[in-house]
Amino acid sequence: xxxxxxxxxxxxxxxxxxxxxxxxxxxxxxxxxxxxxxxxxxxxxxxxxxxxxxxxxxxxxxxxxxxxxxxxxxxxxxxxxxxxxxxxxxxxxxxxxxxxxxxxxxxxxxxxxxxxxxxxxxxxxxxxxxxxxxxxxxxxxxxxxxxxxxxxxxxxxxxxxxxxxxxxxxxxxxxxxxxxxxxxxxxxxxxxxxxxxxxxxxxxxxxxxxxxxxxxxxxxxxxxxxxxxxxxxxxxxxxxxxxxxxxxxxxxxxxxxxxxxxxxxxxxxxxxxxxxxxxxxxxxxxxxxxxxxxxxxxxxxxxxxxxxxxxxxxxxxxxxxxxxxxxxxxxxxxxxxxxxxxxxxxxxxxxxxxxxxxxxxxxxxxxxxxxxxxxxxxxxxxxxxxxxxxxxxxxxxxxxxxxxxxxxxxxxxxxxxxxxxxxxxxxxxxxxxxxxxxxxxxxxxxxxxxxxxxxxxxxxxxxxxxxxxxxxxxxxxxxxxxxxxxxxxxxxxxxxxxxxxxxxxxxxxxxxxxxxxxxxxxxxxxxxxxxxxxxxxxxxxxxxxxxxxxxxxxxxxxxxxxxxxxxxxxxxx
Ligand code: GUN
Numbered sequence: 001x002x003x004x005x006x007x008x009x010x011x012x013x014x015x016x017x018x019x020x021x022x023x024x025x026x027x028x029x030x031x032x033x034x035x036x037x038x039x040x041x042x043x044x045x046x047x048x049x050x051x052x053x054x055x056x057x058x059x060x061x062x063x064x065x066x067x068x069x070x071x072x073x074x075x076x077x078x079x080x081x082x083x084x085x086x087x088x089x090x091x092x093x094x095x096x097x098x099x100x101x102x103x104x105x106x107x108x109x110x111x112x113x114x115x116x117x118x119x120x121x122x123x124x125x126x127x128x129x130x131x132x133x134x135x136x137x138x139x140x141x142x143x144x145x146x147x148x149x150x151x152x153x154x155x156x157x158x159x160x161x162x163x164x165x166x167x168x169x170x171x172x173x174x175x176x177x178x179x180x181x182x183x184x185x186x187x188x189x190x191x192x193x194x195x196x197x198x199x200x201x202x203x204x205x206x207x208x209x210x211x212x213x214x215x216x217x218x219x220x221x222x223x224x225x226x227x228x229x230x231x232x233x234x235x236x237x238x239x240x241x242x243x244x245x246x247x248x249x250x251x252x253x254x255x256x257x258x259x260x261x262x263x264x265x266x267x268x269x270x271x272x273x274x275x276x277x278x279x280x281x282x283x284x285x286x287x288x289x290x291x292x293x294x295x296x297x298x299x300x301x302x303x304x305x306x307x308x309x310x311x312x313x314x315x316x317x318x319x320x321x322x323x324x325x326x327x328x329x330x331x332x333x334x335x336x337x338x339x340x341x342x343x344x345x346x347x348x349x350x351x352x353x354x355x356x357x358x359x360x361x362x363x364x365x366x367x368x369x370x371x372x373x374x375x376x377x378x379x380x381x382x383x384x385x386x387x388x389x390x391x392x393x394x395x396x397x398x399x400x401x402x403x404x405x406x407x408x409x410x411x412x413x414x415x416x417x418x419x420x421x422x423x424x425x426x427x428x429x430x431x432x433x434x435x436x437x438x439x440x441x442x443x444x445x446x447x448x449x450x451x452x453x454x455x456x457x458x459x460x461x462x463x464x465x466x467x468x469x470x471x472x473x474x475x476x477x478x479x480x481x482x483x484x485x486x487x488x489x490x491x492x493x494x495x496x497x498x499x500x501x502x503x504x505x506x507x508x509x510x511x512x513x514x515x516x517x518x519x520x521x522x523x524x525x526x527x528x529x530x531x532x533x534x535x536x537x538x539x540x541x542x543x544x545x546x547x548x549x550x551x552x553x554x555x556x557x558x559x560x561x562x563x564x565x566x567x568x569x570x571x572x573x
Contacts, residue, residue: 481568
C-alpha cells in the first residue's frame with residue numbers, strides 16, 4: 001500500500017494507496033471537526049488537500065453525527081470522496097483526561113463507517129511521564145495494537161508509537177509495532193513538545209522511533225501542522241502530517257508562515273505569502289467580521305502549509321532537502337537547537353546518504369560542514385589544480401564529476417577549466433568513484449575512448465575491444481558495463497561492491513531481471529543508494545550488474561521492493 005518512488009536520505013516521495021484514492025506523500029491531512037467546518041470541502045481541495053483526518057470519537061459521542069455516519073459512512077458525513085483517516089479519541093484523553101471508550105468499540109465503529117485509515121486507541125504518554133509508568137503505558141498500547149491488528153479487516157491500521165520522552169522506549173515501541181501488520185506508524189505524544197517549542201526533543205523522538213521502525217511503511221507525525229516543521233520532519237523520514245492548527249491558529253488571528261507565526265495585530269504590511277484573498281489589505285482584514293476573518297486566515301494557513309509541502313517534494317526531487325532544512329532551522333533559536341541533534345546523530349543520518357544527488361550541493365552556513373558529504377570530502381585531495389570553495393584542492397580531472405562539478409558555483413571555483421578526455425582523466429574518475437586502483441584495472445590493456453564528435457563528451461570506455469563503462473554526463477561518473485562488472489568482480493574480494501542474492505532468484509538475475517530486497521542474503525554495507533554494484537550468488541559467481549536503488553541500512557530496516565535495477569545479466573557460456 002506504500003510505494004516509494006524517490007528518496008533523498010531518509011526522506012521519500014511516495015504513494016499511500018487507500019480505498020478512496022492515493023495520498024502523494026509527504027502530505028498534510030487537514031483535521032476536520034465535523035461539528036464546526038471552518039473551510040468547505042471544496043476550499044480544502046483547492047488548498048491542496050488530498051485526504052482528511054477526522055475524529056471517530058467525536059462522531060461516536062454525538063447522536064446526530066453518529067446516525068449520519070452509520071447511515072452514509074464517514075465520506076457521506078463529510079461530503080468528501082477522497083481518503084479519510086480517523087483518530088480514535090486518544091487525543092481527547094490527553095486534553096480532557098479519562099475518556100469512556102474501549103479499544104475494540106472505537107475500532108469497530110471506524111470500520112463500520114468505512115474509514116480508509118483507522119487508528120488504534122493508544123495510551124497518550126505525556127513527556128513528563130517517568131520511565132516505569134511510560135513503560136507500563138507502552139505495554140498497554142502495544143497490546144491494543146496487536147488486538148486491533150487482528151481485527152482490522154479491510155481498513156488500513158495506524159499504530160501509534162508512544163514512549164514519551166524516553167528514547168529507549170520509543171525504539172522499543174517502534175520495534176514492537178513493526179512486528180505487527182499495522183500499515184502506518186504515527187509518532188504520538190508529541191503535541192506537547194511542539195506546543196512548548198521543544199523541537200530538539202521532537203527530533204530526538206522521531207529519530208529514536210525511525211531507528212526501530214520497519215522502513216517500508218509510512219510514518220505519520222501526529223499533530224504536526226506547522227509549515228516550519230515539514231522540511232525537518234520529512235528529512236527525518238516522516239511521510240504524513242495532520243493538524244487542526246490551521247483552524248485553531250486562525251481562531252486567534254494567527255497567521256502561519258514557513259518562518260514562524262505572526263498575529264494579525266503585529267502585521268502592518270501584508271506578507272508576500274498571503275494569497276488567500278488577493279488584493280485584501282491588512283486593515284481590511286483586521287476590520288472584517290471575526291467569522292469571515294477566521295475563514296480567510298485558516299485558508300491562508302493551509303495555502304502556506306501546502307506550498308511548503310510542495311517545496312519539500314521539489315527539494316526531494318532535486319536532492320536539495322539538506323539545504324531546505326538548514327534554511328528552515330535558522331528561523332528561530334528553538335529550531336536552531338535541532339542542529340545539535342542532527343550533529344549528534346550524523347552517523348546514523350549518514351547511513352542513508354546517496355552516492356550522488358541530482359543537483360550540486362550548496363552550503364547554507366557553518367552547520368553545512370557537518371553534512372557527511374562535506375565532512376568526508378573537504379580537503380581530501382592532497383593536490384589539485386582547481387580550488388573548490390567547499391572541498392579545497394580538487395584534481396582538474398574531476399571538474400565535471402559530482403559533487404565537484406560547478407552547478408551554481410560556476411564562478412566560484414578557482415582554476416576550473418573544461419578538460420579534455422584522456423586515459424588519465426578516466427582513471428582519476430574511476431579511482432574516485434570505485435576506490436583507488438580501479439582506474440588502473442579498467443584501463444590495463446588496449447583502451448579506446450569513444451567521444452561524441454558533436455559534443456566532445458566521453459561516451460564509452462572500451463578495453464581490448466570490450467565495453468567497460470559509459471559516462472553519465474549529468475554527474476560525471478561511470479555506469480558499469482559487462483566488462484567493467486567482470487573486472488570489478490575479478491579484482492575484489494569479500495563482499496566489496498556486491499549484492500549477494502540467494503540461489504532461488506539467481507537465474508532470474510542472470511536473465512536481466514531486477515533484484516528484490518527479500519532475496520538479498522548480504523550486501524556490502526559501504527555501498528550507498530544509487531551506487532553501481534555487482535550481483536553474485538553465495539558461491540560468488542557473477543550474475544548481473546546494475547544500480548543499487550536503496551541503501552543497505554534500508555534493507556536492514558525491512559525495506560521491500562526493488563533493490564538493484566539490473567542493467568544486464570551475465571549468462572554463463
Ligand atoms: N493526536 C495527537 N497526538 C496523538 C497521539 O499520541 N495519539 C493519537 N491517537 N492521536 C493523537
